[in-house]
Amino acid sequence: MADEEEVSRLSSEEDRDADGLANHFDSCPDMAGKKRNHGCPDHEIPMVILHRTHFELLGRVFFVPHQPALHSRAHAQLDWVARVIKEHPEFRRISVEAHSDSRGSPEANLLLTQAQAQAVLQYLVERGVEPEQLEALGYGDTRPVADNGTVKGREHNRRVEFKIVWPD
Structure with missing residues (x-):
């Protein structure tokens, strides 16, 4: 829940690709994507999810x-x-x-x-x-x-x- 609130609070931050997700939380900040895909387009499967304090790796x-x-x-x-x-x-x-x-x-x-x-x-x-x-x-x-x-x-x-x- 805290991350969702943080994403909402920071949604007014810079959004280079204008996909509605602030750069800080956008795994693909230069390609418009979907929030459900962490800011990446559907054809791109992100291996890193951004949080306020750390990167969450989707692999090892x-x-x-x-x-x-x-x-x-x-x-x-x-x-x-x-x-x-x-x-x-x-x-x-x-x-x-x-x-x-x-x-x-x-x-x-x-x-x-x-x-x-x-x-x-x-x-x-x-x-x-x-x-x-x-x-x-x-x-x-x-x-x-x-x-x-x-x-x-x-x-x-x-x-x-x-x-x-x-x-x-």
Whole structure:
């Protein structure tokens, strides 16, 4: 509900493609689309949904297991992230945050996730995102979103998040 209210409140913001969705919430701000498709035309399936504070990924960012190297399966998702960042100059800073499950030592998890966040940052820069717009943060297993005692929970905890950093 809060996101719907925020979208309504900000609907008077700039809307480059005149589709009724403010740029800040429009996954395709340069192509008129429909609100139900997050501002993208019907032929375009967005892989990133914009919220006031973060990007919601509709896919996962995959790494080679236990390594900071991106798996080729991550490229399509990260290409969308790069596109969204480049199309939204109002996002002056994006925090790339990598997380792990609780397996392994906390120190190793912190190092691994920092290297993973840096790998994502580098990929985005190679796709044309300005390095000054990005920061890489690895949190290891310090911020779980699910139960590390289950396979599914551990899978949810291994993730990359993109937070929009707004100036104070």
